[in-house]
Amino acid sequence: MIVDSFKFLPRTFRPLYEGRGVFPGEEAQVWAPFQKRLAESRIALLTSAGFHLKRSQPTFDLEREQANPDWGDPTWRAIPAGAMPDELGIAHLHINDEDLLADPEIALPMHLLSELATEGVVGGTAAEHVAVMGYQDRSLRDWRERTAPEVIAHLREQGVDGLILAPA
Amino acid sequence: MMPSVAEERLAPRIIGLEFPFGHAFGMPHDRVMQRRSLELALRVLAGATKFATRVDLDVEWPVPLREAYRAWQPKEPSPIVRKLLESRKSGA
Numbered sequence: 001m002i003v004d005s006f007k008f009l010p011r012t013f014r015p016l017y018e019g020r021g022v023f024p025g026e027e028a029q030v031w032a033p034f035q036k037r038l039a040e041s042r043i044a045l046l047t048s049a050g051f052h053l054k055r056s057q058p059t060f061d062l063e064r065e066q067a068n069p070d071w072g073d074p075t076w077r078a079i080p081a082g083a084m085p086d087e088l089g090i091a092h093l094h095i096n097d098e099d100l101l102a103d104p105e106i107a108l109p110m111h112l113l114s115e116l117a118t119e120g121v122v123g124g125t126a127a128e129h130v131a132v133m134g135y136q137d138r139s140l141r142d143w144r145e146r147t148a149p150e151v152i153a154h155l156r157e158q159g160v161d162g163l164i165l166a167p168a
Numbered sequence: 169m170m171p172s173v174a175e176e177r178l179a180p181r182i183i184g185l186e187f188p189f190g191h192a193f194g195m196p197h198d199r200v201m202q203r204r205s206l207e208l209a210l211r212v213l214a215g216a217t218k219f220a221t222r223v224d225l226d227v228e229w230p231v232p233l234r235e236a237y238r239a240w241q242p243k244e245p246s247p248i249v250r251k252l253l254e255s256r257k258s259g260a
Contacts, residue, residue: 001224001226002184002224003171003184003185003186003224003225004186005169005170005171005172005173005184006170007186007233008169008187008188008189008233008236008237008240009170009189017170017173018172018173018176019176020176021176022176022177022178023177026177026178027178029178029180029219029220030178030180030219031180031218031219032180033217034213034214034215034216037214038210038213038214041214043210043213047192049190049192065247066247068247069246069247069248069250069251070248093242093246093247094189094242094246095189095190095240095241095242096190096239096240096241096242096243097190097242099190099191099196099239100190102196102197103196103197105193105199105202106190106191106192106193106194106195106196106202107190107191107192107193109193109202109205109206112193112199112202112203112206113206116206116207116210121207121210122210135246135248162213162214164206164209164210164213166192166193166209167169167170167192168189168190168192
């Protein structure tokens with residue numbers, strides 16, 4: 001079975017994604033073999049669903065995006081692995097957030113990952129996973145210069161061996 | 169959810185899931201579906217032996233397409249979609 005990448009996308013949007021190739025400067029293949037056993041590895045999750053902690057973190061900046069539709073907030077949020085669903089808010093103008101608020105595990109399955117750690121499938125989980133908002137400026141300049149280096153440093157500080165990127 | 173786009177962008181490891189946007193791991197409260205998705209991602213993360221490994225999950229979204237297509241979309245068009253629609257309208 002081969003997944004249809006465009007099954008749920010409006011037909012008029014397809015050319016915005018298909019056949020555009022690699023981003024300039026990213027033509028080289030990037031590959032790092034996974035050296036450790038999964039059962040000895042610490043795993044982190046990154047979602048682009050736009051989660052934040054309602055009580056302690058700012059939302060992603062939707063006002064600026066409303067004023068400048070070509071721009072998307074490039075910042076990131078650290079989400080504690082034990083955060084409960086009612087602690088999470090969402091700021092994302094491109095998807096319906098009802099299911100995400102009802103069950104954040106559909107985008108950020110950190111409690112399920114913790115269960116897999118308890119079962120010994122993975123060695124452990126990051127203490128803090130990562131949330132970003134997936135709609136971004138096409139140049140990705142802020143992402144290259146700031147967001148990605150900060151996220152990588154945060155994951156390395158936690159001793160993370162592998163990261164699962166989950167687009168929303 | 170758009171594995172062919174991930175392939176074009178040269179992602180090193182990819183899993184394909186035919187799920188609507190906002191539902192990377194499956195249906196709300198369906199732990200079995202979510203677990204199948206997460207375990208596949210972990211297997212590909214740790215087990216892929218070469219660049220651009222892609223594995224698709226053979227799970228059909230259990231909601232009629234028309235309903236699922238409408239359900240994932242925001243209640244109001246996003247700013248960029250609104251801008252594109254206005255641009256087409258003014259160009260017509």
